[in-house]
Amino acid sequence: MQDVHDLALMLERHTPILVIETHEEPRALDLLTRLAIKRGAALQQWTLTDGLRRLGFGEEPGLEQSEVPERALLHIKQQQQGGIFVFCDLHPFIAEPQIVRLLKDIALQHMHAGKTLVLLSHRLEVPDELMRLSARFQLQLPNEQQLMTLVQEEARRYAAHSGTRVKTDEPTLKRLVANLRGLTYSDARRLIRGAIVDDGAITAEDVPEVSRAKLQLMDMDGVMGFEYDTARFGDVAGLDSMKQWLQQRQQAFLEADTDLRPKGMLLFGVQGSGKSLAAKAVAGSWGVPLLRLDMGALYNKFFGETERNLREALQLAELMSPCVVWIDEIEKALAGDSQDSGVSQRLLGTLLTWLAERKQPVFVVATANNIHALPPELMRKGRLDEIFFVDLPDASVREAIFRIHLGKRGHDADAVDLGVLAAATEGFSGAEIEQVVVAAWYASAEAGKTMTTEPLLTTQQLVAAANATQPLSVTMAEQLQRLRLWAAGRAVSAN
Numbered sequence: 007m008q009d010v011h012d013l014a015l016m017l018e019r020h021t022p023i024l025v026i027e028t029h030e031e032p033r034a035l036d037l038l039t040r041l042a043i044k045r046g047a048a049l050q051q052w053t054l055t056d057g058l059r060r061l062g063f064g065e066e067p068g069l070e071q072s073e074v075p076e077r078a079l080l081h082i083k084q085q086q087q088g089g090i091f092v093f094c095d096l097h098p099f100i101a102e103p104q105i106v107r108l109l110k111d112i113a114l115q116h117m118h119a120g121k122t123l124v125l126l127s128h129r130l131e132v133p134d135e136l137m138r139l140s141a142r143f144q145l146q147l148p149n150e151q152q153l154m155t156l157v158q159e160e161a162r163r164y165a166a167h168s169g170t171r172v173k174t175d176e177p178t179l180k181r182l183v184a185n186l187r188g189l190t191y192s193d194a195r196r197l198i199r200g201a202i203v204d205d206g207a208i209t210a211e212d213v214p215e216v217s218r219a220k221l222q223l224m225d226m227d228g229v230m231g232f233e234y235d236t237a238r239f240g241d242v243a244g245l246d247s248m249k250q251w252l253q254q255r256q257q258a259f260l261e262a263d264t265d266l267r268p269k270g271m272l273l274f275g276v277q278g279s280g281k282s283l284a285a286k287a288v289a290g291s292w293g294v295p296l297l298r299l300d301m302g303a304l305y306n307k308f309f310g311e312t313e314r315n316l317r318e319a320l321q322l323a324e325l326m327s328p329c330v331v332w333i334d335e336i337e338k339a340l341a342g343d344s345q346d347s348g349v350s351q352r353l354l355g356t357l358l359t360w361l362a363e364r365k366q367p368v369f370v371v372a373t374a375n376n377i378h379a380l381p382p383e384l385m386r387k388g389r390l391d392e393i394f395f396v397d398l399p400d401a402s403v404r405e406a407i408f409r410i411h412l413g414k415r416g417h418d419a420d421a422v423d424l425g426v427l428a429a430a431t432e433g434f435s436g437a438e439i440e441q442v443v444v445a446a447w448y449a450s451a452e453a454g455k456t457m458t459t460e461p462l463l464t465t466q467q468l469v470a471a472a473n474a475t476q477p478l479s480v481t482m483a484e485q486l487q488r489l490r491l492w493a494a495g496r497a498v499s500a501n
């Protein structure tokens with residue numbers, strides 16, 4: 007097994023403290039036990055509940071019953087015998103000065119007494135004093151072949167238990183296995199089991215469910231969210247040049263080598279012009295998961311660890327690849343002010359480095375309302391592939407938006423005069439047109455005094471709803487003009 011071999015190599019390099027960050031404690035202990043047996047070394051484990059005890063060669067309770075880590079460490083420091091000492095619950099105590107000193111004392115005995123400490127926790131910040139005495143070891147994650155074996159094992163188990171074979175098909179199985187990449191053995195097994203037991207089959211519906219569960223397991227919930235709600239290009243009226251640009255890149259995104267793969271795009275424009283809808287449509291039309299990165303939550307949830315968490319979120323996106331990562335209102339995180347002590351600058355650095363170095367097919371769709379707040383470094387050619395300006399829809403696109411939203415609510419768009427509606431909604435955004443349809447629906451429901459039967463909307467009702475609306479382009483005419491001026495020559499029109 008590769009892990010035992012790698013771990014043995016680390017011990018041979020005389021590393022006094024090994025740090026293993028994992029949620030798979032039993033697997034790590036099993037590995038250490040095998041290693042200890044192979045080397046004929048004594049193995050002791052400390053936990054908060056059982057104190058120190060011997061592992062691997064049969065248990066010998068009462069070695070040092072202390073649940074207090076200082077006493078266990080002192081015991082190890084004073085004993086003559088060498089060996090491997092695994093501390094499972096040390097993370098809450100690791101920063102305490104006595105603990106640091108004792109760990110250091112034992113580590114310094116490493117060469118002559120042959121004592122190796124292993125710190126095993128789900129997460130562990132090693133204090134600076136111990137940095138040079140320690141090395142991190144990462145348990146290997148299962149590759150696709152091993153994941154496929156796990157699926158087969160679970161399918162056999164289910165069949166033996168229920169007497170029926172698990173139904174699935176080759177493409178779904180492949181997508182499921184691809185979505186399990188990056189998970190530990192035990193987490194992958196749990197998700198596979200969950201996918202099978204509900205209906206005795208691995209179906210297309212299990213794939214997004216597994217992606218969502220995986221995101222939760224990775225503890226990025228809130229910062230990186232899985233969006234079920236994707237769209238298709240057919241749901242987006244207009245934006246033809248952007249759609250064409252994306253269609254030309256779909257194949258390269260899914261199949262090309264790293265250098266040729268498209269990286270992403272920035273969409274900016276007035277509120278409600280369909281930027282978010284377009285981000286959803288990229289994922290839906292390309293048939294890949296959509297992850298939403300909430301830059302605001304990065305700041306709030308992990309105060310003081312913002313860049314590290316952005317890095318982790320982006321690594322996670324690679325594990326979820328191929329996927330689209332949608333960074334909504336990117337200016338909110340990157341604009342920066344005198345108060346943030348350079349965090350936004352460092353976040354930008356982290357994002358740009360990742361964009362340049364990322365290995366997996368992850369397509370970024372960043373959306374922004376206020377382009378003036380964005381740092382010029384992000385706008386430079388080559389960072390993202392293109393910058394699109396989403397302007398207000400022209401008359402023909404307004405007709406198409408009416409058609410989509412009337413259709414969505416069960417109304418026949420051919421029963422109204424779309425030309426008249428387009429003329430009545432000059433300067434309206436897509437979101438405002440949708441609101442006109444919704445408002446007219448309520449008004450007509452009110453007229454018919456019933457909410458249960460679908461009222462038939464008339465052109466007049468829709469025009470009345472439009473006339474009662476003051477579009478943002480009127481109240482924010484100046485900002486819109488500034489956006490258009492900035493876009494000229496710097497961005498491509500998405501429309």
Ligand SMILES: Nc1ncnc2c1ncn2[C@@H]1O[C@H](COP(=O)(O)OP(=O)(O)OP(=O)(O)O)[C@@H](O)[C@H]1O
Pocket residue numbers: 241242243244245276277278279280281282283284373375407410435436437438440
């Ligand atoms: N071009 C369009 N075609 C169809 N529907 C549209 C279009 N533009 C906007 N809409 C409708 O308006 C809703 C809101 O638009 P969306 O949230 O995508 O705009 P946005 O530009 O991201 O706005 P914001 O900047 O306020 O987040 C969409 O969910 C959709 O229903």
